[in-house]
Amino acid sequence: MSGETAVTGRDATGTPATTGGQRATGGQWRISVHKSCRRSGICAAAAPRYFSVGEDHRTRPAAEPVDPDPELIEVVEACPAEAITLTDLATGRPVEAAREAAAEGATREARP
Amino acid sequence: MSIDETPPAFPFPAPDTFEPPEEFRRLRERAPVARVTLPTGDRAWLLTRYADVRAALVDPRLSRAAAEAPEAPRMGNTTPGPKTILGMDAPDHSRLRRLVMQAFTARRVEALRPRIEELAEEQIRLVLVAPRPVDLMSCYALSLPIKVIFELLGVPYEHVDRLHAWSEVIFSLGGHSVEEVKEARGSIIGYLRELIEQRRQEPADDLLSVLVHARDEGQQLSEEELLDFAMIIMTVGHQSTANSLGTALFTLLHHPDQLELLRKKPELIPGAVEELLRFNPFVFTGTQLRVATEDLTIGDTVIRKGEAVIASLGSANHDEDVFADADRFDVERAPNVHLSFGYGIHHCLGAQLARLEMQIALRTLIERVPDTLRLAVRSDWLTWKTGLTARALVNLPVTW
Ligand code: HEM
Ligand code: HEM
Ligand code: SF4
Secondary structure: OOOHHHEEEEOOOOOEEEOOOOOOOOOOEEEEEOOOOOOOOHHHHHOOOOEEEOOOOOEEEOOOOEOOOHHHHHHHHHOOOOOEEEEEOOOOEEOOOHHHHHHHHHHHHHOO | OOOOOOOOEOOOOOOOOOOOOHHHHHHHHHOOEEEEEOOOOOEEEEEOOHHHHHHHHOOOOEEOOHHHOOOOOOOOOOOOOOOOHHHOOOOHHHHHHHHHHOOOOHHHHHHOHHHHHHHHHHHHHHHHHOOOOEEHHHHHHOHHHHHHHHHHHOOOHHHHHHHHHHHHHHHOOOOOOHHHHHHHHHHHHHHHHHHHHHHHHOOOOOHHHHHHHOEEOOEEOOHHHHHHHHHHHHHHHHHHHHHHHHHHHHHHHHOHHHHHHHHHOHHHHHHHHHHHHHHOOOEOOOOOOEEEOOOEEEOOEEEOOOOEEEEOHHHHOOOOOOOOOOOOOOOOOOOOOOOOOOOHHHOOOOHHHHHHHHHHHHHHHHHHOOOOOEEOOOHHHOOEEEOOOEEEEOOOEEEO
């Protein structure tokens, strides 16, 4: 994952905390998992900070909004059911420039 | 456990009752993390409970890459290989998976539906005109997935016999020496090299062309990755589907009431496919070995760095903690959270394609073959081959 460096830990409330790497514009993101989820476990394995699997075997995203993180965009793209959406809370709209942002993140990290 | 008496041999002997080995149930109750001896003589820890299996498959300390190291414990002569998608951990795996995902998006797979329906129709016509009894294994369960995968890759169908002979050598364990397997791999790779070169010159609307042109932030699949991957899609893509489909057809013929139910309510077919995948009593592992990259604990058991872990999907899928009346085959079971396609980062890339193929294959068979369809021999006369991850039917003679 190219987004590894963006997330360094959790704050006291268990919300992932981030250092740097955010985009200049846009607000925090809300993650949601649509019911078309096929329970592949890919997101929970790839990004356990953001996804967990409940007693009922359903995949759940972090309840609280999270700071923008290119790693999330990679997970969105890796989901075989296209079941994960990210909403930019500043605009209320889906994080659309997903691919570009991921590319940006990767380039930024490759050439610090 | 260093002063051990020899732990039991795994895979366990297959019972003749078409049920999962009794050992799985016993271990789930009494020893959910059990030491076993593999066919190579190496040792491994066998996980049989659903919760442990799922947790292991998302645990980054249980590595596929470490299981490809030369000194790692082995199940048999062949492994996917360290340079393949199933032989890698994150982040190498993530990069490769992202590239190949482009060829397996939900949309791309769904777009194949009409073509798979045509192929199923073609194939069922051959079944209908063949002298009875007809072997559904060779005439349907094997040939349909092969045609689909060849179509998908863009491999000309005239070459199917050659390629199939090679992939048989690679996948049917036991009968072939390490050298023969190597040679067969070499032949397939040589063949694919030519095909890839053609696609590079002249792109077509097929998976191979998508792969040849797959790009990811300026990175591309290397020649070796491309070859390995195409080869994997070809071999895994049809062997697993054919085995699963063959076993599914057998299971339905063995449970005529459930088959009857599907005839009356074909809308149950998608759910029935999930149940057929879950119920498959002939899967003993379903996953490749993982090797611990550091000491870790599963339940009360300490797994040492370098030791191998087997996550048994077959056992997890029959765990009563998750599936009520787990040994009962019930096409209406819901919810059905089976693990037949694995779990975590290596979750089957072809899962949606395999589901679609199995659904279409069942629907076409049910619609087109008269409802007197039945096994042509006693079920205990069928022949099975034992691979490393599952038992599979060699033939399935039916009549109507
Ligand atoms: C019913 C049929 C199938 C079953 C039961 C099945 C099962 C599985 C399982 C259990 C795994 C995970 C193995 C592990 O974690 O050790 C897997 C991985 C994989 N399967 Fe399938 N499979 C099927 C069909 C297919 C098809 C049709 C394709 C390709 C067209 C395919 C391609 C793959 C690939 C590439 C992986 C490796 C993914 C990775 O490592 O990221 N499979 N499959
Ligand atoms: C990334 C590449 C590969 C993937 C994803 C993969 C995946 C799988 C899966 C999912 C199965 C279980 C199939 C089933 O019985 O339902 C399997 C079985 C097997 N694979 Fe692979 N495999 C890969 C490459 C290879 C290669 C290159 C070889 C050998 C050269 C190989 C040898 C075997 C053998 C011998 C079995 C056991 C077959 C059986 O149970 O009858 N695999 N593999
Ligand atoms: S990756 Fe997608 S399909 Fe898989 S568990 Fe996560 S949301 Fe569900």
